[in-house]
Amino acid sequence: MKGVVFPGDGTIVLRDFPEPEPGYGEVVVKIRASGMCGSDLHFYHGAFDFDHAVIQGHEPCGEVYAVGPGVDPARIGERVMIHHYIGCGTCRRCRAGWPQMCETAPGKTMAVHVDGGHAPFALVPESSLLPMPDGLSFEAGAAIGCGTGTAWGAIKRLGSVADTTTVVLGQGPVGLSATMFAASMGARVIAVDVDDRRLAHSAKFGADLVVNSRAQSLTDAVAEFTGGRLADVVLETSGRASDDALAVLGTFGRAVFTGLPGDVRFTTQAVYKKQWTLLTSWTMSSIEQARCAEYVVAHDLPVDELYSHTWTIEQADEAYRWFDKQDAGKGVFLFD
Structure with missing residues (x-):
């Protein structure tokens, strides 16, 4: 064979x-x-x-x-x-x-x-x-x-996403699957990528808002969608948007990082009052x-x-x- x-x-x-x-x-x-x-x-x-x-x-x-x-x-x-x-x-x-x-x-x-x-x-x-x-x-x-199972595993690590504003960074196969699952579970989903073709698929998979972060300010778009509260949940699937993940995460927000290499950096003194929960997820x-x-x-x-x-x-x-x-x-x- x-x-x-x-x-x-x-x-x-x-x-x-x-x-x-x-x-x-x-x-x-x-x-x-x-x-x-x-x-x-x-x-x-x-x-x-x-x-x-x-x-x-x-x-x-x-x-x-x-x-x-x-x-x-x-x-x-x-x-x-x-x-x-x-x-x-x-x-x-x-x-x-x-x-x-x-x-x-x-x-x-x-x-x-x-x-x-x-x-x-x-x-x-x-x-x-x-x-x-x-x-x-x-x-x-x-x-x-x-791929699709990795998105499922990340959402299971986060817990319930129902009735949340969930941002999915990256709309490759894992990100599209995360968009699909979160939308089906009752989340308001903001799908983010730098490729309009991927974002067109995101809308078909249930995204309420699509954002090309190369063409517009992601933080402004999320703030406008949420009335300034920012995201309850963020899934980072690209491995290259960790700064964006933290920039749009609201107070008491939960974020899960699945993308590689995924360099995540923050200063505790600058963010400890935000009461975040940050997770990794592997398949x-x-x-x-x-x-x-x-x-x-x-x-x-x-x-x-x-x-x-x-x-x-x-x-x-x-x-x-x-x-x-x-x-x-x-x-x-x-x-x-």
Whole structure:
């Protein structure tokens, strides 16, 4: 089978791999959709450490194709999402659904330490499988596996956003998902970006106000919208707008930072009377990934519309050259 590999120099290689065979407690998933995530570009350019020999893709979704010993054969054919982190399975973090925060063993991540989903088949522990609700497309299941799930995880870190003015900084796939979720939960959402094409999508995803912060004063726009009170909640998803996040956050405001590199700076003496709560958020637990999928179906949310491009695996070079421009849109590899 062909799989996508990143040499780390801004190119891709389509390499031949043997079809995986499951060992004890493992399954082979026939990949139906594998999303392109913004964090892929850090590995594409070699900015992060990773095993350059592994298959890329950490937003995979598909059907159980084969099972190893210890796995019920009745699972074959089951539609599944994949939680792309692997831990020891027994420590308190793993048992709570956070294998990426495993405390007793070096964690593994698909596309970083072990093969990912940009190939027709993927080998994963059975414990990494999550059920897909009826009505959820494979494309949506892939997005929930990281980008959309990251937005969900950030909102869950914040707590309720109902009846708040929520500012979402950055309207890439994570930011658009955050806009979509916050609006569906009853927030008045201000979507912020420097690209009018992304902002046009934000309005379709439920934003009450869109602001191009390159063309107008963000602080003035938020102040006018809120009658001077500023934002109750801010989600920073771009990794480059931390100063803006703090500038528009009102008293008793809550902010969560998910974007990288995300350099956040403040002087306590200047802001301590604002009574802020500032949080970080990293993806989501396996439990919340499953809840996110259920929520999307229950509220009929348009996650599929995050994708602007679909690709075959043979088009991977063209796909990543397009994605590297970061000029709006999200891509997904589809498999028969």
